[in-house]
Structures are given as C-alpha cells and as structure tokens.
Amino acid sequence: MASLDPVAGARAPIxxxxxxxxxxxxxxxxxxxxxxxxxxxVTAVIGPNGAGKTTVFNCITGFYKPTTGRLxxxxxxxxxxxxxxxxxxxxxxxxxxxxxxxxxLERLPDHKVxxxxxxxxxxxxxxxxxGMTVLENLLVAQHMSLTSAGLLNPAALLNLPSxxxxxxxxxxxxxxxxxxxxxxxxxxxxxxxxPYGDQRRLEIARAMCTNPVLLCLDxxxxxxxxxxxxxxxxxxxxxxxxxxxxxxxxxxxxxxxxEISDHVxxxxxxxxxxxxxxDEVRNDPKVIASYLGVEEDEAAVVEAxxxx
Amino acid sequence: MVHPPVADIPPGSLPSGSLxxxxxxxxxxxxxxxxxxxxxxxxxxxxxxxxxVTDAIVSxxxxxxxxxxxxxxxxxxSGSGPLGLTYRFGLVAVFAAIVAVLxxxxxxxxxxxxxKVKTGTEPSAFAALVQKAAPALRPAFFxxxxxxxFLAILLSGGLSxxxxxxxxxxYVLTYVMLGWxxxxxxxxxxxxxxxxxxxxxxxxxxxxxxxxxxPLNEFFAGHLGEGFWTAWSFWLxxxxxxxxxxxxxxxxxxxxxxxxxxxxxxxxxxxGEIIRLVLINWVSLTNGGAxxxxxxxxxxxxxxxxxxxxxxxxRYGLDFDSMHRIIFLxxxxxxxxxxxxxxxxxLRQMPVGRAWEALRExxxxxxxxxxxxxxxxxxxxxxxxxxxxxAGAFFAVRVRFVSPESFTFMxxxxxxxxxVLGGMGSQMGxxxxxxxxxxxxxxxxxxxxxxxxxxxxxxxxxxxxRMLIFGFAMVAVMVWRPRGLVSSRLPTVFLKERxxxxxxxxxxxxx
Numbered sequence: 001m002a003s004l005d006p007v008a009g010a011r012a013p014i015x016x017x018x019x020x021x022x023x024x025x026x027x028x029x030x031x032x033x034x035x036x037x038x039x040x041x042v043t044a045v046i047g048p049n050g051a052g053k054t055t056v057f058n059c060i061t062g063f064y065k066p067t068t069g070r071l072x073x074x075x076x077x078x079x080x081x082x083x084x085x086x087x088x089x090x091x092x093x094x095x096x097x098x099x100x101x102x103x104x105l106e107r108l109p110d111h112k113v114x115x116x117x118x119x120x121x122x123x124x125x126x127x128x129x130x131g132m133t134v135l136e137n138l139l140v141a142q143h144m145s146l147t148s149a150g151l152l153n154p155a156a157l158l159n160l161p162s163x164x165x166x167x168x169x170x171x172x173x174x175x176x177x178x179x180x181x182x183x184x185x186x187x188x189x190x191x192x193x194x195p196y197g198d199q200r201r202l203e204i205a206r207a208m209c210t211n212p213v214l215l216c217l218d219x220x221x222x223x224x225x226x227x228x229x230x231x232x233x234x235x236x237x238x239x240x241x242x243x244x245x246x247x248x249x250x251x252x253x254x255x256x257x258x259e260i261s262d263h264v265x266x267x268x269x270x271x272x273x274x275x276x277x278x279d280e281v282r283n284d285p286k287v288i289a290s291y292l293g294v295e296e297d298e299a300a301v302v303e304a305x306x307x308x
Numbered sequence: 309m310v311h312p313p314v315a316d317i318p319p320g321s322l323p324s325g326s327l328x329x330x331x332x333x334x335x336x337x338x339x340x341x342x343x344x345x346x347x348x349x350x351x352x353x354x355x356x357x358x359x360x361v362t363d364a365i366v367s368x369x370x371x372x373x374x375x376x377x378x379x380x381x382x383x384x385x386s387g388s389g390p391l392g393l394t395y396r397f398g399l400v401a402v403f404a405a406i407v408a409v410l411x412x413x414x415x416x417x418x419x420x421x422x423x424k425v426k427t428g429t430e431p432s433a434f435a436a437l438v439q440k441a442a443p444a445l446r447p448a449f450f451x452x453x454x455x456x457x458f459l460a461i462l463l464s465g466g467l468s469x470x471x472x473x474x475x476x477x478x479y480v481l482t483y484v485m486l487g488w489x490x491x492x493x494x495x496x497x498x499x500x501x502x503x504x505x506x507x508x509x510x511x512x513x514x515x516x517x518x519x520x521x522x523p524l525n526e527f528f529a530g531h532l533g534e535g536f537w538t539a540w541s542f543w544l545x546x547x548x549x550x551x552x553x554x555x556x557x558x559x560x561x562x563x564x565x566x567x568x569x570x571x572x573x574x575x576x577x578x579x580g581e582i583i584r585l586v587l588i589n590w591v592s593l594t595n596g597g598a599x600x601x602x603x604x605x606x607x608x609x610x611x612x613x614x615x616x617x618x619x620x621x622x623r624y625g626l627d628f629d630s631m632h633r634i635i636f637l638x639x640x641x642x643x644x645x646x647x648x649x650x651x652x653x654x655l656r657q658m659p660v661g662r663a664w665e666a667l668r669e670x671x672x673x674x675x676x677x678x679x680x681x682x683x684x685x686x687x688x689x690x691x692x693x694x695x696x697x698x699a700g701a702f703f704a705v706r707v708r709f710v711s712p713e714s715f716t717f718m719x720x721x722x723x724x725x726x727x728v729l730g731g732m733g734s735q736m737g738x739x740x741x742x743x744x745x746x747x748x749x750x751x752x753x754x755x756x757x758x759x760x761x762x763x764x765x766x767x768x769x770x771x772x773x774r775m776l777i778f779g780f781a782m783v784a785v786m787v788w789r790p791r792g793l794v795s796s797r798l799p800t801v802f803l804k805e806r807x808x809x810x811x812x813x814x815x816x817x818x819x
Contacts, residue, residue, distance in 0.1 A: 061676065115678030123676070129669035131814030132662075133799045133807075139659075140666045144678045146659040151687055156658045175803075187803040192813040210677055 011038035011263075013078050014214055014246045015060070020069030022055050029055040030066075031270040037214070037263070039078075042240055042247040044257045046281075047267035048290060053250045054124060056267070057218055059106065060248070061121045062113035066106050073117050075213060076100015115144045120212035122203045124219050124250075130192025134183055134202060137191050138174035141209035146170055177205040181235065197228035201235060208239065215239065217249040221256045229253060233260050258282070266290070360415035368408030375400045398762025445736055453481070453642055457635050467631040474631070476750055478638050478706065482699055483746045485645040487726040487738040489695030492652055494724065495732035496661065497688035498668030498817015500573045503560070503580025504723050507693035509587060509715035510556050511549040511700025516600040516710045517593070518545045538604040539612055542705045546698060553697025554690040556583075561689040565682055580720055587712040599711025606705045608636060637706050644702060648695045649735055655691065657800045664688050665733075665800075668817030722746075729785060731792025732816065740793050749778055 015037040022030040030052040037043040045053050058064040060071055072084055077099030079087075084102065087095035093107035094116065103117040113119050129137050139146075146166060149155065155163040178184045181201040186194060191202060200220060207215055220236070221229045237260055239245055251257045257264060257278065264281040266274040274284040281287055380400045383391045460473035486508065493501045518524060519541035528537040564575045587594045594600065605613065613620045613633035620636075621628035655661040663684045666674050674681055704710050722745065730741030755770030764770075789795060795811035 063672075063675075110675045111678050111680050114676055115680075121676050123673070127670050127673040127676075129666050129673065131669055131797055131809055132665060133802070133809065135801060135803055136662060136665075136799055139801060140662050140674075140679075141677050143659045143663055151660045151683065153658075157654060159654070171801075184803075188799065188805055188807050190809040190813045206677070 011036065011041070013037065014039040014041075014074055015248065016070075016072045016074075016084075017056070017060070018070040018072070020056065020059060020071065021067050022052070022059055022064060022069075023067045029270055030059070030267075033069075033267065033270070033272045035265045035272060035275055037246060037248050039074075039246055040240065040244075041262040042236065042249065042260050043263045043265065044261035044278075045248065045250050045265045045267060046252070046257055050269075051267040052270040053267055054218060055270075057121065057216055057248075057250060060113075061119055061216055062105060062108055062110035069106065071105035073103045073105055073119065073214065074100065075103070075118075114210060114212075118210065118212045119214045119216060120207035120210045121216040122200075122207050122218055122220060124222065126196075126199050126203055128191040128199055128203055128206070131190060133188050134178070134191050134194070135171075135174055135187045137202060137206050138177055138209050139170055141206045142170045142173065144210065173209060177209060180238065181205045197224050197231070200224065200228075201232065204232075204235065204239075208243070208245070212245055215245050215247050217247065217251075219250050219252060221251060221253040224253075226255075229256060232256065236260055356420065357416070360412055363415055364408040364412035367411045368404045371407040372400055372404035375403055379403065396762070398760075399764070402762075449736070449739065450646070457638050467629050471631060471634060474634050474638050476747065478634070478641055479750070480743055480746045481638070481641045481645050482703065482706075483723065483726060484739050484742040485641065485648050485699045485702075486696060486723045487730065487742045488645065488648040488652060488735060489692050489699065490723050490727050491692075491730075491733065491735065491738050492655075492664070492695070493688050493692035494727050495734070495738070496652075496656065496668065497664040497685065498732075498815065499564075499685060499688060500569070500576070500817075501689075501692070502573045502577035502717075502720055502724065503583075504576075504692070504696055505715045505717070505719040506560070506580040506583040507553040507557060507696030508700040508703065508719065509583050509712075510553045510693075511697030512704040512710045512714070513587065513594060513600070513700075514549040514552045514697065515542065515545040515701035515704045516603050518548065519604050519704075520600060520602065539607045539610045541604055542606050542701070543609065546701050549701035550694040550697040553700065554694040557689040557691075557693025558686050560693075561686040565685055577717065577720075580715075580717060584712050584715050587715070594712075597712060599709055599713070601709045603704055603708040603710070605633060605708060606637060606640065637702075641699075641702055641706075644698050648698075651691075651695075652735065660684065660687055662800060669815050725782070729782065729792055731789075731794040731796075731811075733797055733814070734792070734794035737792055737794030745778075748781070749774065752777055 013036040017033060017035050017037075020030055020033045021028065033052075033056060035043075045056060047053050055064065059066040059069075070088060072079070074097070076097070079097040079099065079102045083095070083097045087102050087104060092104075093112075094101060094103045096102075103113075105113050105117055105119065108117060114121075129140060132140070147153065153163065154160075175184070175187075178187055181198070181204070183194070183198060183202060183205075186198070191199065194202060200223075204215075204217065204220065207217075217236075221232055224232060233256060236247060236249075240247060240260075249256075249261070261278055264274070264276065264278050265272060266281055266284070266287050268290045273286045273290060274281050276284070376397075380395060380397055382394045382396055384394050385391060456477050457470070457474050460470040460477070461467060464470040464473060486504070489507075490501065490504045493499050493504070519537070525537045528540075529535075560576065560579050564572050564579075567575055588597050590596075607613065608620045611618070611620050611623055613630075613636065615621065615628040619628065620626075620632055626632070652661075656665070663674065663679050664687075666677075666679065667681060667684055667688075671681055674684070703714070707714075726741045726745055727738055729745065730736075730738035752774040753771050755773075758764050758770045759766050759768055785793070791811040795814075796808035797811070797814045798808055799806060
C-alpha cells in the first residue's frame, strides 16, 4: 500500500486520504488525491469551482462510495502502517489499534460514518430541520447517544428517572452549544425562521452535538457578511481550542482560509496541485496560476504584482 | 401661483403622478403636507353593514325573480289527463334566502373592503386560537368521549333507543384510532402510505382466525376449562393482532425503503391490494369472499354479555340488555384510541419520535447525524401498523364477521383523508377530522327534512346527495385550510415557551 503523504510526515494524522478517485460514468471528478488532515488542526480544502472539493467531502462522509482509494480515520492516535495494512487486508470496516481505533470510511454506510467513526458534516446548502425548533435540532443530533440503550428504550417509554437524567444531560449539552453560538434567546423558534448566518452557526452546533472527532464543513462562510464571517472564525477556533475535534473545511473565502487553517490542500480539476501551510500555498505558483488564470511561467510576474 | 381650470389643462402637461389640485394656497408646492391628499378613511362600520344588507336583499330578490319561472312552476303529469301545474314557491324562497345569506356573509367577511390580507409566516388566527384552547381542548374532548354513551342514553330516552348513537360513537372512534395510527406514518415520519387498510385487515383476520380456531379451542378447553377460549379470545388475541400487523408493517417496509413520494404511494397501494386479494383467494385459510363468521363476541374480561346466570347482567345485578355489550365495546375502542394517542405523544418526546419528524424534514441531514434511516422508517411503519392491527381486531369482535369486502382501497383513502384533512401530525386535528368526516357523512343520512312538500317533495332521496355534499365540503375545507384543520406543529420540547411552528416551515415529507 502507498505510504502516507510525505508532506505530513511530522504531523499526527486524524484522517489519511490515500489515492482517492471518484468517477461518475466517464467523468473523473476526483483523480488520485492523497492528503492528510492533522489531529487538532484546521485543514482547508480549496480550489476553483468544479475542482471536486465537495465530491471529496461526500466520499469522506460516506454519501458517495469512492471508485478507488482508502480513507483511514484514526481514533485516539495514529495507527502504524502495519496496523493500517492489517485492517485493510482484513476486509473489515474497522479495527482496534494500539492507540485506539481505526476506521476505513469507504467501507462504512453514511450513517455509520457519523455514528461509529464520529465524522460530522455540514452542507453547502444548509440542511436544518426547518420545521423543528432550534432546541429540537440540537436534540435530534444527540440521537445516537440517547438511543445507546435501544430505539424503544423501556426507561424512556416509561419516563423513568434514569431516562430523565439522560434527557437532562442532552438538554445541558444543547444549551451549552446554544450559548456558544449565541442563540439561547431563539431556542424555541423554528430553525427555518433564523437569519442565514444564524442557520449556518446552528448547523455547525448541531454537527458538534454528535461528539465528532472530525468536523467537515462545506463552505461554512458562504453567503456570510464580514461580521458574521468573523464570528464564524471565532466559533471554529473555539471548537479547535476547547474540544477534541479536528476540522476539515471547504472554503472560498480566503480570509477564513488564511486566518484559521493550519494546513491547506488545493484541488484543481480533480487533482491535488498543492498541499502545505497557508503561507506555502499562497506563494505556490501553481495555485496562483489556477486562481488567477495565468500560465505557469507568467505566475512569477503575477506574484510580484500582487505582492504575495 | 394659480392653477388654470381643470378643463383647460392639455393632456400630458401635468407632471405624472400628481392630480390637478385646485384650491392650493399659493406658495405651497405640491408634495408638502398642505397639499397631501387626505389619508384614506376607513369606511364607516354602519355603512359596511348597511350596504351588505342592501346587497343581500337585492340579490335575494333577483334570485327569486329569476328562479320564479324556472323553479317556481312545474308541469306535472296526472294520469291520462292534461298536464297539470304545481307551484313550488317555498323552494324559490329557500334558494333566494340561501343566496341572500351567503352574499351577506361574504360581504361582511371575505369581500369586505379594506380587509387585511394575511401573508407572512405567523400561525393564523385559527391556529393561535387552537393553540390557546389546546390545554382545555384535550380534557374537554376526553370527558365528552367518556360521557358520550350516557348522554346518548339520556337524550334518546333509554338503552335501546340509544343504540344508533352509541354505534355511531364506536364507528367514529374506530376511525379516530385508525387516523392516529396512520398519522405516525404519514404525519410524523412523512411516508405516504396508501395501503394502511392492509394492517387493519391483518389485525381483523388474525383475531378472526385465532378465535374461531378449533384446535386452539380444544387445547384451552382441555387445560383451562370449556368456554375459556370463547370468553378470553379477544383479550388474548388483541396483542397478537398488533404484533402480527407490526410484523407485516416491517415486511412492507423493507421493499419500500428506497422509494420516495409517488413511488412509495404506489407500492403501498399495491401492498394493500395484495393483502385483500390473498384474503379472497386463499380459500382454505380465510374462507375466501364468504368471510369468517361466528366470531365469539367480546366478554367483560371473561364474563360474557348474555342472559345466563353467570352473565354480565346477572353478576352485577342488572337487568339483561344487549346494549351492555355495545356500551362496553364503546369503552374498549375509547381505551384503545387513548392508548394510541398516549403512546404517540410519548414516542414524539423520545429520540425515535424526534427522528421520525427529522426524517420528514430532511433525510440526508438525518444520515449525516448518524441516524439509521432504514431502522427509523421501519419503526414508523411497524408502530403505525400495530395500531391498525389493534383496530382490526376490535373491528372483528364488534361486527363478529370479517370478509375481504371490508378492507377495500376506499378504507385506506378515507383514513388518509382523515389524516390530511386533520393536518398531518396533529392529533386533535385528526380526531376532529374523523368526527367531521365519519360523523358528518352519517349525519348527512338524516336529511329527511328536505323531503318536506315545500322543498323537494317526498320523492326526493337526500341520502343520494350525501357523497356530493361531502365532496364539496372536502374541497371547501382544503381551499380554506390547505394544510388541514390544525396545520401548525407543536414542538416536543421547549426552553421557555412552547410556540407553535407555522405550517409553511414544516415539511410534508413523503420520502
């Protein structure tokens, strides 16, 4: 099997994407992309429209089955290459490792990517439960932890004290996130009534209520004004700081990407063209060429002009 | 500056948008407060009513005049003699009155000038009223349901004459329960099910087959005494009927899990028909179209309702009356319906119920949160089907005869109409719709006053027009309240205050 990406040699990975390809009929949406998202880091995937960013996301979160490739997610700590190869060869979707556990996301159905591997995601076009209240949205997100004793838990049916305690815990968690996103006052309003920026933050809070180890955000800043965008940066940094959650995000808004991400992966036409820290990527002639639409040999000139 | 007389202004010489103002004080340009047109004055209340009444009288008179030759005179054949003439002035007057009253009502409400047209997403006044009355509505509804048979006995003057009314109550409550059962599938989980009657049939046939089974009867006769199975079969078969119906719900659920919308509806429709056709054609088991008869009647928890010495009446010191059984049946179905409602309320506050509603709102978001949508859909199908099975067993013990005739697509359509008319997801709405639809249909049989001589005459059969009136009523309700009687959704949990969610935000699902 291929070794992990050399760029990420020093970083502890949470997610290793290996030779990921996705074809839709004759169209190759993602072509042999490999990268690593570091534990406790914010990794950004950027690229022009149609570069295959959302396809990569849908493969990671189980909504698409990749044509080829391996998506390894590590709980606890990175697995050794031997452990990774052993699980891959076993044909199972997951295995225990010395550090914790290892999940091969391409082998899991979408809801198990969320519930077992604990990868949460948001959507480019917001997908809230608009007819349910803000609070209900955050409680639905805790479905898996609340149904650990079964879908028709007798304690819940009879409303026993043990269930009430569990329910109280869920409410406390929902309240914590309402406080984080500043929507306590609107807890009892339908989610569909919220302004756009609030809906974006609510979707992130809802994803965080599933206790994810990896949070995938699909264009979280799309359609936000600068003030809302700054609030979003604050929220994402606080998630990275206070929770044991790594973040993978797709973004067009360069202020978000450059301010908060630790690592940037650039895609173009389904291929990876750059991978590194924000500064490295910003100065990469290929990236400048792809973003500004110039030939590579002219890139140096452009670079000088923009003063990057 | 003095304006020239209006007639002298050549067309087009005025600035667009400003009307010629004659007595404008000089020095005040147009557009300042002095020149502003007076604000529109709300029409005087008296004048609105006055003009509405005038309009009503005029239109009533016009109708009368128009209909006088058309409806008022009628040529009749009297034997072999010449054509005779009959007069139907009463009917003309009735039509004129209908037109006058309708115009009066419309003029005062819908057509009223300056009436605020409601847009926005706030819950309507009706929904707000329902929400305000909701805490009182449930107990009131429940107490009325308990008192209903006694009221019927009091008002109709005796046990036997009240039979019609108690039977009607049982009939309506059966549909309330079926509506609440289907409401779980359609209203909460948003899965359009056109074959709900299949589970009703499974429940009814389960009870019918088990209670008339000879080996079972002999088995229990040998161990627990003769007559045990006859006396207890309903109470023992009721849970079995529910469980089997739930099992069939899961069987239906598996193939339709991938389907959405119209496709889901077609497959559930087909499933309902398959069950009915199997019941017709599997003659060796179900006795085919002839059905299963002589199903044992319900017992008062083992005490039979008969005139024998150990019957219900003798044991409790009452005079025997066949109505005791009917009233008991009423309370059994009331209990089953209340059980359905309570379980649904409880489930809605549990993760599984919230997952159903989330599934209706957005299935993809559900999966991204780790909710197993397959399992969630199956539990919705199974829970809904279970209550259908309970209702089926009750149907069999009430009628004491089942045949495939009772489980046609029409039944599914009526139950679905109850759920849609009531407002998907709302229990009070569904109960109201069942009363309106089933009770109202039944009440339309009692239109014999239309046979009066001054109306349509004794040859007129009003019950023929029942379905027509009913159809018009359905259309009217759906125009007036497109999302059902109670369209707003009450959240299952709240932090400070429970606010109804407007129907425009709640999705309908169907996938």
